[in-house]
Amino acid sequence: MSDKKIIETGEAGKGQTVISGAANTEELEERALSVFNSERNEDLTALVLCLATTFIVLVFTKWLV
C-alpha cells in the first residue's frame, strides 16, 4: 500500500491535493502555484516572450520610424 500525502496548495492552487507519499512535496507545492510543469519551461517561455516583445517594440519605435 502506498502512502498518501495531502499538500496545501492555497486558494490559487485550489485548496488541497492528495499525492503519492514518495513525491517531492516542495516541488509540487511550488508547481501548484504555476501553470508550467517546470521552472525551466517557465523561464524559457518568459525569455522568448520578452525577446518577442522587445523585437516588436524595436520594429515600431526604431526601425520603422
Next chain:
Amino acid sequence: MTRTSENMPVFIMSGLLLIYGLIASSDALLPMMQYLHTHKTMDMQITMSLIIAVIGITGALINSFKKPGNSTFDRFFLQPLGGIILLLLLAMFIRWYAEPMVKIMSKALAPSFGFEVYKVLNLNYVILGLLVGVIVTNTIGIPKFAGPGVKCARFVLKMGVIMLGARYSFAELAKLGIYSVWLIGIFVLGTVFLVLWLGKIFKQPKTMTGVLAAGMGVCGVSATVAVAPVVKAKSEEMAYTIGTILSFGIICMFIFPTVGKMAGMNPVQFGAWAGTGILNSAQVAAAALAFNSVDIKTLKVAEIFNITRVLFLPIIVLVLATWFGKDSGQKLSFKTVVIDKFPIFILGFLLLFGLSSAGLFSPPQHYKGKYIDVSYSERSQVTDEERKVLGNALQEGELSGLNESQLTAVNDLYKQRQIAGNFDERDNKEAFAKTGRDRMTELESILAADKAKQISLDPEVKGAIAHAVKQVHKSSKTVTVLTDCMIWFFAFGLIGLGMQITKKAIFQAGGWPLVIGGISGIVKATLSFFVVLWLVKDVVLH
C-alpha cells in the same frame, strides 16, 4: 451543451472593457483623465481595453462551445483566461485610477499632514497592486474562474525582471570608476552575508532569509522576484521582504537628510551614502532631493550608486544559489551552480542589459533611456524669439550676476542657437561632447542659482535657457516603451502575488523578517556613513 454560464464572468469583464474603450474613444472621459493626469495615456487606454475585450470575448466563446481539454492551447490560454483578464482589469484600474487618485488626495492633504502621504509610504502601483491582491484573497477570496490565471503571476513577474535589463547600460557603471564599484559591491555582498547570518541566529527558514538577503542587499522588488525561485521562497515571504524594505526605506528617507546635514556632508558624499544605504530607488531620490534640491549632483550620484547595485543581481543569484544548495545538503560543483541552478530568466536580464549597453535601444551612454545629445541638430535649437531674448539680455548687461564661465556659456548658446560642442572639434567626438556637456552644466548651474534665489533671472531668459537644456536631454522611445511593458508586467504579477498571500501565512511568518531587515539595514547605513565620509571625496564621477 454550451457552458456559457460558466464563462459569464469573462463575458462581463470583457464587455466592461469594450464599453470603457468605446466611451474613452469618444473623448467623453477626457476631462476626468485630465484631472487625473492620465490623458497622455488615452490612446493606450483605448487600444488596451479594446484588444483585451476582443481576446476575452473570443476566448470565452471558444470556452463555451469547446470541450475542456489538456492541450497547450487549453492550459496556457483557455483555462487561465478568466484570471488573466481579472488581473489585467485590476492592473488597469490601479495604474489609471487608483494610483493617480492616491497622488491627488495626498497632495490635497499635504497642508494638514505636512508631507505627501503617497511619497512617504511609497504608494505606487507596486504597493497598491500587492495590497489589492491581499485584500481580494482575504475578503471575497479568489473567484473560481480566476484560479488558473492567478498562477501566471510569477511567470509574468519574471518577464518584468528580464525587461529591467533594458533600462541600464554598462557606460553608466563605467562612469563611477572601479573604486566606487568595489565600494558598492562590498556593501551589497556584506549585507547579503549579514542577513544570512542573522537568519541563522534567529532560526528563520532558509527560504525567508535567502529572499530577504537579496532584497536588503540589492534593491528591493526586482531582486526579491529574481532570487525567489532560486531559494524556493513562498509568495508571503516575497511580500514580507518587499514590505520590510519599503518600511525601512521610509524611516531612512526622514533620517538620512537630517544626519547628512548634521555631519556636514557635501552633496557628492550624501548622494553616495543615500545611494548605498537606502534600497528603493524612489526613496533614494526623495532623500537626495530633501538633502539638496538645488545641486543636481546629489541626486545624480545617489541614482548612479543605486542602479549600480542592480547590476550585482546576477552575482547575488549565484551566491544565494550556492548557499541554498549547500545548506540543503546537495553536492555542488561549478557546473551545478552556474549551469543547472542559475535561473534562465536572469540570463535574459543580462542579455537585455548587454543589448542595451551595445546601444541597440538607445545610445550606449543612456540611463533609463535618457541621454544627452549635444550634436548639431535643428531639433535641439531654441526658438528665434528665445534667441532674441538671450541676445538682448547679453547686450543690455542683464546677466551681471553670472560668473565668467556661466556668461560664456550663455554667449555660446546665443551664437550656436543650441547647446553643442565646438564646430572645429567636430571630428574629435570626445572633445566635442565634453565641450557641449560643460556648456550644459554651466547653464544648469545658472538655473539652479536662480532657483536658490542667489541670482534673479528675467523669466523670459530663464525660459530660454531651460528650453535649451531640455532640448539636449533626449529620451529613447524604445526604452520608454520597454519600461512601460516592464511596469505592466510587475503590476500584473504583484496583484497575482498578493492573491497568493493569506492571513494565516502572514501571521505564520511573525515579525522576525522585520527585525532581521531592521538590524541589517541599520548596520549597512551606519557603516556606509563612515566609509563614505572617510573615502569618498568630492569627485567620483568621471
